[in-house]
Amino acid sequence: MKNKKMTHSFQRLRRVFLALPLLLASLTVWLPLWWMAMGALTPLDELTATLGPALMGREGYALWPLLPSWPTLSPLVELLLDTPEFFAMFWNTCVLVLPQVLGQLLVGIPAAWALSRLRFRGQGALKTLYLVLMLLPFQVTMVSAYLAADRLGLLDTVWAVILPGIFGAFPVFIMTKGFDVVPAALLEAASLDGAGPLGTLVRIGVPLGMPGVLSAAVLGFLEAWNAIEQPMAFLQTKALWPLSLYLPQIAAQRLGLAMSASLVMLAPAALIFRFGQQYLTLGIQSSGLKE
Template sequence: MKKIRSASIYFLFAVIGAVILFPVLIAVILPIQDSDELERTFAPLAETGSRYVSIDYIPQYPTLKNFSKLLLYTPEFYKVFWNSILIVGSILLFQLLVAVPSAWAFAKFRFKGKELLFNLYVIFMLMPFQIMMLSQYIVLDGMHLMNTRLSIILPAIFSTFPVFLIYRGFADIPDDVADSARIDGANELQVLLHIGIPLGKSGILSCLVLSFLDLWNMVEQPLAFIKDKKLFPLSLYLPMLDIKNADIMLTAAIVTLIPAVFVFIIGQDFLEQGIIATALKE
């Protein structure tokens, strides 16, 4: 009976996994199809009839021509790719410079109003962008930063989510370790650099992974604050394409997915450790 139950659970997970991976499989298959085959596949979308799209799961004429067309003959792709790298990289760098000291202060310092302030951080973390969009728009417009990369970078630097996630890693560090370093003459910056960051790196790295995955795919912020298409990130480049550029659109989607998959694979262990640490109660 126990074996049957285990087999049923594995079968259920296999079905769920297949359903989840099916769109990814389609996204990988379509870009290696020939242009004529893609045209036949998407022909029903351009017609007014009732035919449905039919996909050949085994391409008749597999080719990498679509990738060469994107990477060699589509210069605007490199422009939006660089925009994404610049925006995401800048946000992650300055997020750490702000979030790491803030999380260390919440975890190891005692000051009046600490619990209230931390609860406010949690409340702001739970607020969706739609609630904060108008206030951010007014502030950015007053600072004359609209339609610039800084309109995306600046608000994200002070996000509360990295502070919350890194805080859990610092909170698990025994106070005696930091106190012994202070007794030996280390100042707070030295304690943070030589004790806090090395021992709390799982929370920091998991924060980097989660933040990268979120920032790499953000759509609402650049759509609301940027009007110049030359400043668009990759997340807005794909919606600009239409069915006439299906080969470029599908290939760009795969290339866009590669950095996110790479970061997730590299940081998977740290991500799991960070999530486990965040789930623990104080």
Template sequence: MKKSAVTLLLPALLAVLVWMPLLFLAGGSFMGVVELTENLAPILTDSSGYASWRLLPQFPTLRPYIELLLDSPQFFVMFWNSVKLTLCILAGQFLVAVPAAWGFAQYRFPFKNFLFTLYVVLMLMPFQVMMVSSYLVLDRFSLLDTHAAIILPAVFSTFPVFIMHRFFCSIPNAVIESAALDGANKLQIFLYMGVPLGAPGILSALVLGFLEYWSLIEQPLTFLRNKTLWPLSLYLPNITADKAGLALAASVVMLIPAILVFLYGQSYLEQGIIAASVKE
């Protein structure tokens, strides 16, 4: 019994440490200007001493959220930019990555292993490595300073193909052969057998994609000069003593969609992580 309690205690402590910054963030978003100024004076002003923080506000107020949701039109513009970018990227990845992953998993063609290895190599390259070449290509096609400059490169990302490929490979050949013997053509097998049976992998890739593209920073800063096109991840008002609450409230609102998607797709996300860690 004691051993079981100790086994549960360590994960509980780690969970508290992980969630503590979010709890501080949520609590701070309900603090008033006076309380935030008092707590953060050594950081936001030239006063000496150390900053302090409370888990719960002494005098809770909704003023930061009212100011954010009613008096900050720029916030809503950037929020809908994030929605547009994320949904378009995920829809494009569904149309491109699902057939690509199915092809790599179920068909034999020349240089298949080489091409898939190339996919993996491209997946391992960070954005900084591809930034200059991507910038030149987008400039050549006059796509800079448009949302297409963010959407198109992400649509053809190799990571969702890598994730979905694992799940499509796990479909028994006997199932595919049975469908073919019953008269189903290749397109029907893909639509009515491959997609439903590979749904966990598809959803896993989409959840991972949402968590990544909802918080894009480097790509918008590189390819978008017009700030009206910026996503919500770049929204951060000047953090002064009177705007600290607004910044904290904006961070909480931005976290809500990511948390909801994570909670909904947690099981699929775990399956995707497991699939990505398995060697060929």
């Protein structure tokens, strides 16, 4: 009896011991997000007083209270109603991100299907090619992409960001893993029923491989939504810049706006995260799976 009680309390101690580091790590996530949300609800004069020392070069030390002393929606309202440049930046981001993600799926799905479910000579070499390309960082391909865009006359247009983004290797890699689960027997049956390769892909492959497709979409969206390097390298006209590039530049002059804008920018990503987390997790898992 006594022994059982001891094991029980030992169990609880063990759980606390395990949860503590996780809790601390989680605090480093929750606290910044809380600050970000509260920053958008803080009136400008209070923001200037509390964060001014760090962000606007004022005297003293910055302070970030857990709650604003006088919460207000006015910066957010101002941002949404009276700031056309914000809408322009937001629109710019959408123009860069949405065609990129859709294009990735459109181009990537057939390629991933072929790499996963069809058998052909050179398949292994192609798979290795995609893996290698996936692992090369943007800095390696930056100058080549620049030269290509220059030759095609795309520089300083949104296409210089969108087109190379569409033809990435990462979405193909993720979707290949997603299609790997489609049973081969099903494909044989479909082919006996007279379905062509395209019909098989559309009617069987895409529905069954949907989790992989959505994973690629979620990861592709988050990546493109936060992209800094590509627009910075290929877009010189500031009128084309996405939020991610523009936001840090306006912080010093328009702190309230920057706070609200960073919250609004978080919103689509957070929504995608909320509803697509299982696909995000799945996508990450499949990026680590062995062949």
